[in-house]
Amino acid sequence: MDRHIKIIATLGPGTETYEAVRDLVASGAKIFRLNFSHGGREFFAKMVEIIRRLEQETGYTLTVLQDLSGPKIRTCDVGLGAFEVNKGTEVLLGTPDEYKKDSGPFICLDIPEMLQGVKEGDPVALGDGVIRFKVVKIEGEHLIRLVATNSGICPPRKGITFPGTTTTLAPLTDKDKADLAIGMDLGVDVVAMSFVQKPEDICNLRAEMIQYKRRVPIIAKIERTAALDCLDGILQEADGIMVARGDLGLELDLAELPTAQKRIIRACNKLGKPVIVATQMLLSMVNSPMATRAETTDVANAILDGADCVMLSEETAVGQYPGEAVKFMRKIAYEIEAYMFETGLSNVAADGVKEHPSTFLAHAAAMLAGKVDARAIVCHSTSGATARILSSCRPAQSIYALSTDSMVRHFTNLSLGVIPAEPLDVIDDHQERAEVFVRQSPAFKEGDIVVVTAGQPEKGKAVTQTNVVKLYEKLKKEEN
Template sequence: MDRHIKIIATLGPGTETYEAVKELVESGAKIFRLNFSHGGREFFAKMVEIIRRLEQETGLTLTVMQDLSGPKIRTCDVGLGAIEVNKGTEVLLGTPEKFEKTDEPFICLDIPELFEGVKVGDPVALSDGMIRFVVKKVEEEHLIRLEATNSGMCPPRKGITFPGTKTPLAPLTEKDKKDLATGMELGVDVVAMSFVQKPEDICNLRAEMIQYGRRIPIVAKLERTAALECLDDIIAEADGIMVARGDLGLELDLAELPVAQKRIINACNEAGKPVIVATQMLLSMVNSPMATRAETTDVANAILDGTDCVMLSEETAIGRYPGEAVRFMRKIAYQIEAFMFESGLTKTVGDREKEHPSTFLAHAAAMLAGKTDAKAIVCHSTSGATTRILSSRRPKQSIYALSTDPVVRHFTNLSWGVIPAEPLDVIEDHQERAEVFVRQCPDFKEGDIAIVTAGQPEKGKSVTQTNVVKLYEKLAKEVS
């Protein structure tokens, strides 16, 4: 049985050689994340070159995803060093000029606009949520008094968040714009946007992208509660979604995070948009060759929830066992997918989506594949839309996604169960292209049945919706 879940591996110091990336590919990773919060242009150029080389050598579609930093908010250093706090300790949070007027414990934040709208009782999280505070008093403009709700050390230059509040900072920073230019020059396939709060944020990134003459898919990273309030609108505007559990876990009460994950995945499945679950999936494998039982169950449950991709971050970027982490994740997928198919637990897209004829045909193709026990579904989809609808049906069979557009092929790589492939474009008829692919592909043996879907353009038109579903058998004389 093919593994349908897609594994994303973050590249970093632990996987910066050709041999290391090759091991990740052989272990099952097909999508590679370049985290632009760390590393420079030289490193990213080297990684893209290695991935493209491996693409040529293996014949696989390997997708490069650029992950923009977004407005990571950090405290500044006023020379106090790390401040030790205990539960109940009061500290001041203010801009640098306020520090000169006090001798109390002080945390500096040099972004005045973040103080706007902060009120008594609001939570504040420091150092990736390790230290938590509550606003006790607004002393004056750009100066608030916090009370610690737990104990620990507060070093300078650490991330700080105001959970539940809308940040006035735009998610596309000047650094992101420069990084986007680098990504466009290097030829990345997908861009992930951090700290999306509303659909307009995605439109702004797309407008920025157009000046480079490329329009590639955008994955919206959901890390703010504000994004959850307009979830459907963001899903409609974005090409894909990432459940970024690191920062989202700071914004929400941690007990609320599993439900948020399920709701986001459900909405993406309903809309036929690929969804990624990220952060701490196999974190113990950074330093250990074995994952914990809780991590193993977490990965399995994300797959059961209906995610298209599971992502490794530190595990492959700086971990000691990157290949083992990918292989173990693949092993979990093998077990849980077999259980899903045996138990009939695979999800299906909602009835409201069946109203469009091409969507109904995709639904019929998935159902036909199940009833005939077909080898696979072969979908010729110019835009990739039908492929994504087929994927959302979660058929047992793999979906071969044929498209002559490399942007489409690299993005369909993010959808569950999809194997991107390039058809022979010398053949004009899309249905015939799909049938020739079955005849020539060594994955199909004599007597294998493929369900073929295609959209055959009318004369004078280059694009159409899917309008053909066909049961196609590979005959003996066709064996190449």
């Protein structure tokens, strides 16, 4: 049985060499995240060059994911340095002009818009939630009194969030626009948008891409409660979703996070859109060659929930054991996927498959593959849509997605179980292209049964929906 889960590795100082990235590919990573919150054009250009070189050398489709920073809100420095707070300590939060030397503990924020709409009782989190406060009094338009609900150190220039509130700051910042220009020039395959709050945010990013004459797939990062409130609308506009559990975990009560993750994944599975689970999956492996039991279970449960991809961040960007982290994540996937297929947990009910004949045919192909114990499903998918629907059916078989479009191949690489491949475009007949691929590919041996799906255009038409499902057996060369 081929293995299905896709592993995303974030590149950084710990994996900036050709040898390091090659080791990640050999360990099982096929998608590489470039975090534009850190690093500059020179670093990203070097990483893209290495990835494209390895694509040529290995024959794998390796996808480059650009992750835009979004409006990361940080406190400023009024000269107080780091100060300690205990549970119950009162602290003022305000703009720089509100600070006075006798103010006592003061957190400075030079973005006055963020203070608008904050009301008594609202939570405030500092430093990725390490220190949490509650608003006890609105002292002025740009001055708020907080009380600490736990103890810790409050240094300047740390991230600050206002969980549950809708910010007026646009998710697409000037920095993001400049970074997008770099990404488009370097030829990234997918773009992830941070702090999405509504469907229009995705539309705005897509409009920004128009000037580069590229329509790169967009992954919406779900990390605000506002995004959860209009998830259906965001799913209609976005090409895929990332469950960004770091910031989402600050917005929600932590006990609510697992159910939010499950609901997001289920919604993506239903629409056949790839979904990534991210943040602290194997965090202990930044400094240790071994993961914890809780982390191992977390990765397994993300796969059980229906994730297409699981993502490593610090583990591969700055960690001491990047290759080992990918290998261990892959090993967890081996075990949990074997269990899922053995128990039938991978099967997805075909709700709503009568919406379109091509969708029904994709579900039928997946069921047929299971009934005849096919070696694989080979899908000629011009747009990649059928490959994604097949993936959402969660068959035990790998899905070889044939497309002559490089962007389509690199995006279908994010869907669970999909192996992108390039067909011979000298053959017009899409079904024949798929059969020739089976005959020529070393992945299939004599006697293998393959389910072939294709959309064969009628004369005078360039494309069509999937309209063919066929059982195909690879015969001896002289019989073909």
